[in-house]
Amino acid sequence: LFTAIELAPRDPILGITEAYNADTNPKKVNLGVGVYYDDNGKVPLLECVQRAEALLIATVTPRTYLPIDGLATYDKAVQELVFGAESKVIAEKRVITAQAIGGTGALKLGADFLKRFAPDAQVWISDPSWENHRALFESAGFVVNNYPYYDAATHGVDFESMLASFKTMPAGSIVLLHACCHNPTGADLNADQWSKIIEVVTSRGLVPFLDMAYQGFGEGIETDGQVVRRFAAAGGPLFVSNSFSKSFSLYGERVGALSIVATDSAEAARVLSQLKRIIRTNYSNPPTHGGKVVATVLSNPELRALWETELAAMRVRIRANRELLVDLLKQKAPSHDFAFVKQQCGMFSYSGLSKEQVDQLRNNNAIYAVDTGRICVAALNSSNINYVVDAICQVL
Numbered sequence: 001l002f003t004a005i006e007l008a009p010r011d012p013i014l015g016i017t018e019a020y021n022a023d024t025n026p027k028k029v030n031l032g033v034g035v036y037y038d039d040n041g042k043v044p045l046l047e048c049v050q051r052a053e054a055l056l057i058a059t060v061t062p063r064t065y066l067p068i069d070g071l072a073t074y075d076k077a078v079q080e081l082v083f084g085a086e087s088k089v090i091a092e093k094r095v096i097t098a099q100a101i102g103g104t105g106a107l108k109l110g111a112d113f114l115k116r117f118a119p120d121a122q123v124w125i126s127d128p129s130w131e132n133h134r135a136l137f138e139s140a141g142f143v144v145n146n147y148p149y150y151d152a153a154t155h156g157v158d159f160e161s162m163l164a165s166f167k168t169m170p171a172g173s174i175v176l177l178h179a180c181c182h183n184p185t186g187a188d189l190n191a192d193q194w195s196k197i198i199e200v201v202t203s204r205g206l207v208p209f210l211d212m213a214y215q216g217f218g219e220g221i222e223t224d225g226q227v228v229r230r231f232a233a234a235g236g237p238l239f240v241s242n243s244f245s246k247s248f249s250l251y252g253e254r255v256g257a258l259s260i261v262a263t264d265s266a267e268a269a270r271v272l273s274q275l276k277r278i279i280r281t282n283y284s285n286p287p288t289h290g291g292k293v294v295a296t297v298l299s300n301p302e303l304r305a306l307w308e309t310e311l312a313a314m315r316v317r318i319r320a321n322r323e324l325l326v327d328l329l330k331q332k333a334p335s336h337d338f339a340f341v342k343q344q345c346g347m348f349s350y351s352g353l354s355k356e357q358v359d360q361l362r363n364n365n366a367i368y369a370v371d372t373g374r375i376c377v378a379a380l381n382s383s384n385i386n387y388v389v390d391a392i393c394q395v396l
């Protein structure tokens, strides 16, 4: 059985962490994976999470199975966070939400659901997109195409080409969009551009799938959620995957959700019933702990306010890292212009470094970045930023 099996390549993102972990260089820096580290280089355990966990421990409960679609209080809290507490689609019971195993799990549920009910549709992802988007939808059985997105010359979005591509996609095509903080480029659409995309998606009968893994890391929780709300207001169908890995610093708990907006409540109930079959045949039902922590924080006004403060602090620190990175590069490599890094938002910067330069950083300095030149700005800190900048200057 196994003799003909070839060795699979390392994962383009998580494989970097494997290589980083195996590196014995004490100066090593992991700018690969999208994880927020504090200024001491540690993944924070948020105060709101610790306090929620203390509350949960004080009221110990048996570990029975959760419902197939997850904890009801969690699903409700997620809906209100993602769609807004006053959302019409919630009031009209047109949106269903299922707890999922992280954002990746939510994408996989959505992909499997779509493959069952739209087997002949093709999927379109941005060029470039998060590496796992293509892999996920291909493994669900879809043909995955790219639509134009990033313009290396401007370090922004090539919006005209993107829009033109949307205008030629066959009706029923599934279009994967990043709701905020585009991964890997950090380049987002502005509000006018979103209006045009929503218009073409609606008028051509495309199926939007919004991936929102970084709500709160762009402008703030409400502003970052606007794109989802605008798509929801335009009517269904709409798929939204979201994740709390980054915003709650709960990476290993795998807490995410898939929401689907339907045309009316009866349709939504049928959609949920089918989604539950997909969950049941994948992993039966989700784990309890992460969902309980998030539900506790989101439904307790004091903890919720604390979470917003802690999330804002992460967002502000990432911005400060961008500023400092650009300033230091300007001082040390004045002939290169990295000012665009300040315009990008979220955890990442598409730095413009080539694969060769990324290789050199890794081999010479034990600085790990994604082959595409994506760096995680949230992994810079006052102890490593000068080391990183000096190394970048050497490879430029």
Ligand code: LMR
Pocket (backbone or CB within 6 Å): 013, 014, 032, 033, 034, 035, 130, 132, 183, 213
């Ligand atoms: C990333 O893009 O680095 C993160 O979303 C982590 C992952 O699962 O790839």
